[in-house]
Amino acid sequence: MNKKNHPNRNQAKVKRYTVKEPAELLPFLLKSISNLSRNAVKSLLTRRQVSVNDRVVTAHNFLLQPGQTVSIGNNRASEETSMVGLAILHEDEDIIVIRKEAGLLSIASSQENELTAYRQLMAHVRTQNPKSRIFVVHRLDRDTSGVMMFAKSKDVQQKLQNSWQDIVRERTYIALVEGVVKKPEGTISSWLKESKTLKMYSSPYPNDGQHAVTHYKVIQASQGFSLLEVHLETGRKNQIRVHMQDIGHPVVGDKKYGAKTKAIGRLGLHARVLAFLHPATGELLRFETDIPRAFLGPLRGAK
Template structure:
C-alpha cells in the first residue's frame, strides 16, 4: 500500500467494514472507528492517509461491506507535559511501582484540550522516573480508569515493570474488582456477562454491546446487598474494555447510579459521576515475584449512598 503523505507516518490502522457499515460517508465512519473528530479525519483524508488497496480515498466515499481501509496515522507531536503539585493518595510505592487511590473526577492522562490537572501531571511532580513505554502523554500508565470512576490503579516506574504488569493484565493474572451501585433489583445472586463491546454508531464517545464486530468483553458480578430499587454489586473484570462495567450493567438492565452517559436519569443521591469504585487490585511484583493485594477505601460519596440505602432513606 502507498500513501500520499509527507513521510511522517506512525502506526497504520486497518479497518474492515461490516455489512451494517455500508452506505456511510468515509469520514464519518472512520472518525467513529478511530475515535477522532470528523475534522481531524477529513484532514487525514485530504493528506492522502487513507487507502483501500492502492486507491487513495476521499471524505465523501461511500463505505461498502467488506472494504478494507488502511489509515496512516501521523507520528504524534512531542508535547511537554508539566509536573503539577497535585495531592495523591498513595497506597504503596517502591522503586518499581506506585499504587494509587484515584479520586473521582480526575482524568488519568492528558488529551487534546485537557493537558493539565491529570494524574500524569501529578505523577511527574511526585516521581523522579516513570516508564516511557506509553510515550510522553501516558508515562507509567499501565491501565486506566474513567474520569468519574474512583479507586485503585497501578503505575510503572520503569519499562521492565511496565512490561511485566501489562503482561499480567493481558494474561488475567492481575486481578481487579470493583464496587458498583446500580439501579434496579438485580435478579440473580451472581452471573457473568459475556458480550462484545464496540463504539456506539450514533455517539462515538459511548460504547455499546454488539452481536458481532466488537471486542470480546467478560464481566463477572455478584450481589452484595439489595434494597429493592437499588443494588450493590461487586464486579470482576476478565477483560478491560472501555466503559466495560458501565456498558455491561446497562445491558443487563441495571445501569450505574449517577452515570451521565449510560443512565442520565435523576436519582435521590448526590454523586458527581457513576457510582463505581475500583476497590481491589492483586498482582505479582515485577521484581520480587511476591504476590501483592491492595484495597482502596470506598469514597465518601459512595459510602453516604450506601448508608442511606441501609437506613431506607431513598
Template sequence: MEKSEILITDDCGVRLDKWVHIQFPELSRTRIQEMIKDQFITVNNKAVKANYKTNSGDRIQVEISDPEPLNVEAENIPLDIIYEDQDVLVVNKPRGMVVHPAPGHYTGTLVNGLLYHCNDLSGINGVLRPGIVHRIDKDTSGLLVVAKNDKSHQSLAEQLKAKTTHRIYLAIVHGVLPHNEGTIDAPIGRDEKDRKKMAVTSKNSKEAVTHFYVEERFNKYTFVKCRLETGRTHQIRVHMAYIGHPVAGDPKYGPRKTLSINGQALHAAELGFNHPSTGERMTFTAPLPADMEIELKKCRKAY
C-alpha cells in the same frame, strides 16, 4: 484544523499502518496505529487492524485532526499513594480526576501529580501517559498501578493481557438484581451511532467478560461487586446497562434521575498483580469513598 482524505491503493500486501505512514510521513507510526484503533482510518468503510494487508483497489479513508501542543507539566497535587517502591506505585484515584492529559484536560490530572511526585516513570506510553498501564474513568474512583520503568510496564501489561491481574469494583446499580451472582459475557466495541460511547456489539468488538455478585439489595438499587476478567473501555458501565441495571449516576449509560452523586457510583476497590521484579503476589484494597458510603446509608434507611 481537520481534514479527511480518501485514497485508492494499487499496493498489495503492505501493512496498513506502514502504507498510511508512506502517504502521510508527518504522522508517526504510533499515532497512525491509534487512529486505526479509534477508527479514524478505515478500509472500504470498515474498521480493520494496523496489520491489515492492503489489496489493489482498497478505498482507504484517513481523518486527520491537528494535535494540540503537548505541554505536560508537573503539578503539586495531593495523591493517595497506597504503595510505592522502585518499580511500581499504587494510587487511590479520587472521583473527578482524569488519569492522563488529553484534549481539554492538560492540567490537574493524575499524571501531572505523578510527575511532581517522581520523575522515574515508564516512557512506553509516551509523553502524555508516562507510567500508565491501565486506566479508570474520570468519574470512577479507586486503585490503579503505575509503572516506574519500562521493564515493569511490560510485565504489568503482559499480566493484563494474560488475565492474571485481580480487579474488583464495587457499584451501586439501578433496579433490584434477581440473581445473587452471574457472568456477563458480551463483546464490546465502539457504538456505531455515537463514537464517544461503547456498546455490546458483534461488529469490530472485543471479548468482554464481567462477573458480578450481589452484596445488598434495596428498594430501587442493588449494591454489587464486579470482577473483571477483561478490561475494555467502560466495561462494567456498558455491561450493567446491557442487562438492564446501569450504574447509578452514570451520565452516559444510565438514566438522569438517580442518586445524588457527582459521577457514576463505581469504585475500583481491589487490585492484585505479581510484582514485576520479585514475582511476589501483591493485593491492595481501597475503602469506598465517602459519597458512596453516604448513598448506601440512604438506601439502607429507605429500604
C-alpha cells in the same frame, strides 16, 4: 502519661540524622539505625517514612551529601497534602500504586490541560531525580475512584501491559446501580465496540469487537438501588458501565449509559481491589480500599 508531653508526642517520633560524608541512602540508614533489620529499613523507604531535608525520598540509591538531614518518622504530611485527589498506597523502584478519588483524570487527552494523577506523580518522582518518569499501565475513568497502578520505567510498563491477564490476579469493583437486581449473582459476556461518538456498546454479533466478561454478586439492595461486587475477567473500556446497562441496571450517575438518577452526585463505580504479581520480584501484592460512604447512603434501610 504526663499531659504536658502530649503536644510533642508526634515530634518525638521523628528521628533526625546529619550526613557527615557522601553516601547512598540505604547504606546510610542501615548504619544509622542498628536496631532494625535490612527489610525493616527498606520498608521505611517504601512507606515513605524517610525524608532528606524535609523532602520524601524512596530511592535506595539516593546520594546523600554532607550537611543534609535525614528524618525518619511521621514526616510525610507536607507532600501528601500537596497532592490533589490521590494518595500513594505503595511505591518502590518499579511501580507506584495509588488510590484515586472520583473527579480526577488519570491522564489528560491531547485536548485537555488540567491536573491529572499522571502529572502529579511525574512531579513527585522528579523531586528525587529530574530524569525520572512514570508510565501509564491502565486507566480509571475520571468519575471512577479506587486503586490504580503506574510503572516507573518503559520496560516495566511493557511487561505489565503485555502480560496483564497473567500478572493481574484480582480486579474487584463496587458498583451502585439503579433498580433491584433479581439474580443474586451472574456473568455478563458480550463483544464490545466503539461508536463514532466514542461510546462503547455490545455488538449483537458474535466475534464482532473485543470479548468482555463481567461477573457480579449482589451485596445489598433496597427499593431502588443495588450494591454489587464486580469482578473483571477482561478489562475493556467502560466494560462495567456497558454491561450494567445491558442487564437493565445502569450505574448510578452514568447518564451516558442510561442512568436516570444522580443519587450520590458522582458515578457509582469504585475500583476496590487490585492484586497482581510484582513485575520485578514476582511477589503477590494486594491492595484493598474501603467502599465509599456515599455508596451506602441510598441503601439505608435495606435488608
